[in-house]
Amino acid sequence: MTEAVLETRGIYKSFGALRASQDISLDLLEGEIHAIIGPNGAGKSTLIGQICGTLKPDAGSVQLLGRDVTHDPARLRARAGLGRTFQISSLAMEDTVLQNAVLGALGASGNPWRFFSDALSDKDLRNTAQEALLRVGLEDHATSRTAELSHGQRRQLEVAVALTQKPKVLVMDEPMAGMGSEGSKRLTGFLDGLRREAPILLVEHDMDAVFALADRISVLVYGEVIATGTVDEIRADKAVREAYLGEDA
Amino acid sequence: MIRETYVNALAVAVLLAVPAWAVIADEPFTITLMTRAAIFAVAAIGLNIALGIGGLVSFGHAVFFGLGGYAMGILAHHAQTYTALAEWPILIEGTKSMPVIWLLAVVLSALAALVIGILSLRTSGVYFIMITLAFGQMFFFFAISWAEYGGEDGLSIYVRNGFPGLNTLVPIHFYGLCLTVLFLVLVFAWRLVNSPFGLALNAARQAPIRVETVGLDPVRIKLVAFVISGAITGLAGAMFADLNRFVSPTMFSWQTSGEIMIFIILGGVGRLFGPVVGALVFVALEHWLGGLSDYWHIYLGLLLLLTVLFGRGGLIGMVSGRRAVHD
Known part of the structure; x- marks a missing residue:
């Protein structure tokens, strides 16, 4: 077993x-x-x-x-x-889709204590985030504000953020x-x-x-x-x- | 409608051009006013990191402003009276060196912010506002009763502290120094907002549960932001004390906390240049309206009310029409 x-x-x-x-x-x-x-x-x-x-x-x-x-x-x-998606979307609604995904990658990296580098041009974070967006089919919405997404797209983003974590x-x-x-x-x-x-x-x-x-x-x-x-x-x-x-x- | 970048550029132009004109026209008081605005802007940029990005509505930032002020006051007081600050266990003497004073102001404020933050961040919302206000009042009454350093009357410093290579008593020299600090702090805040830490802090304000779910600790992130915020406001406090060559418990008062908050709300919460525009407008109103009437705060209140009701993100939002980073 x-x-x-x-x-x-x-x-x-x-x-x-x-x-x-x-x-x-x-x-x-x-x-x-x-x-x-x-x-x-x-x-x-x-x-x-x-x-x-x-x-x-x-x-x-x-x-x-x-x-x-x-x-x-x-x-x-x-x-x-442990990756989790929520019943009621709990994303950073004022941020862009990409920013939400990068946040997931940042969490997975375990080091948020970087104060001077640019988060969105960090290659590792960005690659992980874009890969996850691509997998759920949100790659074309990367620069949209999350609040502008449809209900279903927010669900996809929830999944994408979970995927950036490389969950087991x-x-x-x-x-x-x-x-x-x-x-x-x-x-x-x-x-x-x-x-x-x-x-x-x-x-x-x-x-x-x-x-x-x-x-x-x-x-x-x-x-x-x-x-x-x-x-x-x-x-x-x-x-x-x-x-x-x-x-x- | 003007783009936000142009509003920001206009603020920079005012910061550069008005003092330049004042030097030519020999209007030292105008330079002093601009210095006041620049220092207020630094204090407000500090608060904006906690309040605007982190969503921490601190009604106690006067603590840090006052600590910076008293760091300057106490060190300079001992230096001008040729007395030691402490003789045991080691001899500590006062100083008239601005860089040393600033460093101490930053360290002290950061430490105070760490302690206050650890205690206050156990709460949120209205309770957070109240507990930070309570800390502010504690420091205020402590300063009032601290007779050794002037109590209610505060401390007067006769000669402005020195900065290597500058004659700080020349208004434009001191202004140039404050403006440089302001620009450095602006660049720092700009980097911070776009950094990985800034991203996490931004998310911690909007959806702490999300930050937690990706494996980060939203409270710790807010705490670090609060410490950075307090340190910057503390630096501004030391500069403010040097501008006036005077510190008093007023710097610790809740009115001071409120004023720092007003700069941000006037200019635009969460916007990079919000504190700058807010401080400039505030000092201009204080000067002109204050010259017309002792009750100028009524008009300030009206402006604040209009900004909040119709501005959707402060004066910058009103002019540029762009949405605030958040509402």
Whole structure:
């Protein structure tokens, strides 16, 4: 059996009386896309927050590439190879597309303490950034202000910034949201190839994309994983159909 | 509409031409006014790095301005009274050398900014404004009660401190020195904004979570920016004290913090030349309107209000029409 690159072990998280994560144990293996689905309010974003380090679990642990990172802040997990894209774009909106990508490359370089050189003419940073933009198809928008991008293009930029990190593991929170079907299809094709480079934990509402991409699916309902399995297993699972997919699925 | 570059060029032209005219027309007071503007601009460029780029609304930059001022005041006071600043554990004497005073002003302000920054950056938004204001008030009241160095009355320095190769008592010499510092600080700020550090700082203001996600520490980046910012404003404080040959607790007051902020808001927050234009306009208004009425601050307030409401990024934005770096 291959080693899990990312693993949560018995994570618990409550906000007051709301139990957002209850004993969540799941893993992500080399080369796979593991999708997390679940209705709104199931605790998907809370789970991602704990995996990426912006939230601390009440109990349980998070393992990244064989190391316990439960108490590491988000930036250290990022430095260790965890790339993340956000559900709500969190880019520097007043900056250009290229600047956002260069920021990613700068983070990967680990040395922001350069006060006199020009960031955008730094060859290494610029190459890494442009390569990532090229891969997601934003190379023609490099000089556009991020605020002027369409919703879908911002999603592409989110992915590009994550790629500049040369991540070993990717956590993506609804990368398809707000994309047209055309863009969604393109991104699906892109992620399909990406899994060999970095396995992806994918939270997504777009079921076509999930069923097309996922090697495994975990279903989260009221903070609990009620089922984990292959696409066919999940489609056939009675509890899942009742809780989430509906009878017509 | 004029391009921002032309507005900047105009500001430089004013900085060069007005004093040149003043020398020919023998109007030393005009040179003093221009020196005042240049020094204010340096102070505001300092604040602009924290506020304009880093989004750190510091209402306590008078701390650094005042520290620079008192660094000059205390060193020069001991030099002119021929007393030692400290005799134990080592003998420290006062000095009348501007470069030494400036160095000390920069180091002291940077240290103060480091401590204040570490404490203040645990908060953000209104709390950050309030905590920096509180630090400012602490220094203000400390200076008032520090009888050894003049307390409320401040310290008078009889002869302006010296700079190698210049006669700083000649107004145009001292102006030339201040203008050189201003240009150097401008170049530094320009490099900084476009540097990798500047990029990270800019992003830390807009989306700290993004900076964190790419593996950088937004708080540490803001802290370094705050230290740089404080050091520059501290340097301006030492220059200001030398211009007036006088330091008093007023330099530490919240009104001083407010004025430095006004320079930036008037000229344009986050713009390279915003502090320069703001300081020039402020000193011009202070001189002309102040000559007409003791209540000239009412008109300053009106102008400020109009700039904020309609300027979209200060006077530079109003004239050039280009959007501010951010709103």
